[in-house]
Amino acid sequence: MMRILIALGIALCVAAAFGSSAEAHGKQVRFLGVHPIPKTEGGGICYIEGPHVHIYVTNDKLQYRVHAGANHFVGDPVAYGYDGPKFAYKGPHPIHVDDDTEWCYLEGPHFHAEAPPASPEFKVVGDAYFFVGEPPQVFLDARPTYVKINAVYTPMVYARPTIVVDAPDGWIGARAEFITPVVVAPVVVAPNVGVGVEVVAPSVEVHVPMPSIHIGVGIGGSIGVGGGVIMEERHEERHGDHREHHDNGRHRGHGK
């Protein structure tokens, strides 16, 4: 009996620790906007733009924020097969959800299904959005946790926006405190028999923005992130699949 009680207690603790903090009514779990569907539920993308419910949970705290009791996806939906209207961004930026603000911590070029509202906080260069505003303390405080989202996306192979432009003045990604140096490759010299071990410290290469303009969609599995405008290892250029720009303002307000 004691073992059963202990097991039950552990199960409850695990459920509490990993359970979604989004509101759930019965089996319903609330979502807001387009988001990936878990592989266990068939995979792909859920295209419902407004507030809706599913009967599965998401425990991915890096790619979701809870907004008004609903899970809101803040990652790049194109990485999961989204083929709807999309907007290119470079670097971290706020995501305005109704009257609330969430933050995207993706440092490289990426897409979202929604354009930002017209605001001096964003500059559009080369048809891509750059955040040039002043990040609030809440962004800075949460950065150590959420910046890990980049480790999720870096190895993913999908059609990212290829942005090769001069970043506008004030771009958050060019500010020293937000530059994440790109570690190109640690150089480790193999030990020689009888000589000992020599380990050379990892070399760090920070790419500098290059003045040029090019927008396209590249399929890359390794995009450097950080202070440079573009650091890309392009494997293929997909012609005819250039990014769309549908800024008809329908995204905001649909969620009510």
Place this chain on the structure above:
Amino acid sequence: MRAVLALALLVACGKGSGPAPGANPRDALFAIYTANKLVPTPFAPYAGPVGGDCQTGAVSGVMTLVCVFPTAAAAKQAEDAGLQWVGDATGMSQAHGVLLIAASDRKKADPNGRVINQLMRLAPN
């Protein structure tokens, strides 16, 4: 001649005893769905806890509840009740003016939610 025209309008709206499109927001909604290649099946009256004047049916395989309320505020207030109607399925409940529209993919006919998204996006506010 006028009688013939009136009869033609009634037949065109697909509801022999219903009002012409535009007169009843639900009929106008169905007309929009049909014009956008969504396929509504015949809807039947629904007397549940949602309130309002409700009918249920399927649109392109997705179970749909459409209720007409006296006011937009009453429709908005019924959104949670609409979610209860959705049940254990992917779905959505949203007020559009005096209409409450709830969609429930109980038969998993809409795995990526495109139909549900259309149902809500096409609905006039």
